[in-house]
Amino acid sequence: MAVPNQETYLSGGERQQLAEVYDFLQLDDAGWGRREGHCFLSGVTADERVALPEELYRVLRQVVAALRNGMAVTVAPQTQTLTTQQAADLLGVSRPTLIRLLDHGEISFERAGTHRRIGLRDLLAYRQNLI
Known part of the structure; x- marks a missing residue:
């Protein structure tokens, strides 16, 4: 969830990395489920890979979009x-x-x-x- 009236301060390099992640996630917007059915989270080596559930993918997109807009983000369990x-x-x-x-x-x-x-x-x- 994005928190209103709070900004996240990122360095220039972090802004660039965030922009790249944002662009990647946006490119996949219409294609969710078309690339082997899933998006994957990769580790350091090629054999470290796990499929992201669709809901987690959506959350990641929301977090990246909020950060890109300079908002602070808090993730909390719904039962809180x-x-x-x-x-x-x-x-x-x-x-x-x-x-x-x-x-x-x-x-x-x-x-x-x-x-x-x-x-x-x-x-x-x-x-x-x-x-």
Whole structure:
């Protein structure tokens, strides 16, 4: 997931490498499944190779595209729960705004004592519906 309002700073060489990876992944956009059915991750030697599942390939494309646009990227398991501040940061809103969304039932959450915890999956679903 790309994190709004945070930039990644890359050296010139890293930008060039990222551009090459981006171009490679874009060239394969229409051809997923046409090159022997898979894309592969290769190791140092030719015999170190494993097929990438389609979902992992999609995630890699999203990460590379976000990095290319100067965004910072965070990868987290979908079962993760977030504090209200973490959730507000992810949405790019203030914590009071997030609390209002929670209190109006727009994003589901659970209570841990007096604290609210928001499921990452629920927060991402809310964010996706905004787009």
